Amino acid sequence: YPAPNLLLPADGAPFNMSDKTLTLQWASVGALRENEAYAVTVEDITTGVGPKIVKYVTDTKLILPIDLLPKDNVPHAFRWYVETVRQTGTDENGQPIWESAGAVSPPRVFIGYISRSAVTPTP
Numbered sequence: 001y002p003a004p005n006l007l008l009p010a011d012g013a014p015f016n017m018s019d020k021t022l023t024l025q026w027a028s029v030g031a032l033r034e035n036e037a038y039a040v041t042v043e044d045i046t047t048g049v050g051p052k053i054v055k056y057v058t059d060t061k062l063i064l065p066i067d068l069l070p071k072d073n074v075p076h077a078f079r080w081y082v083e084t085v086r087q088t089g090t091d092e093n094g095q096p097i098w099e100s101a102g103a104v105s106p107p108r109v110f111i112g113y114i115s116r117s118a119v120t121p122t123p
Contacts, residue, residue: 001029001084001102004038004060011108014075022112025061026082029102032058035087036101045109046076056085056098075113081105 005027009015015022024040032038037056042064044050055062084102091097 003103003105004029004082004084006080006082006105006108009108009110012111014111014113016113022064022110023061024064024080024082026105028060029084032084033086037085037087037098039083039085039098040080041082042078042080044076045079046074050076056096073113075111077109077111079107079109081107 006025007027008023008025024042026038037058038060040055040057040062041052042055043052081104083100083104085098086101087096088099089097
């Protein structure tokens with residue numbers, strides 16, 4: 001498959017997580033087979049050692065929850081990219097084993113922050 005074309009958010013876009021969720025979207029690479037999915041990688045690159053998550057979805061979007069961001073009231077830069085993958089089996093714990101089935105998208109970055117009003121209750 002070709003690399004997925006990332007659509008939203010725009011590269012470098014700020015995002016106020018007081019909105020509770022952030023949706024990452026990309027264009028379809030074509031009809032996926034039953035054992036195929038998109039591997040969406042999101043990592044906090046602010047400190048260079050931030051958490052990295054990988055989610056496997058069959059849709060062309062991923063909704064990220066607010067708990068992705070640290071609640072330190074500091075903007076964090078997140079890099080994300082998408083790759084088509086194919087399940088080749090399961091491991092000893094019954095978890096899927098994925099292998100690449102196409103090119104990786106060029107990465108994008110968004111800046112996420114939680115506004116003080118989202119973490120400080122108003123009287």
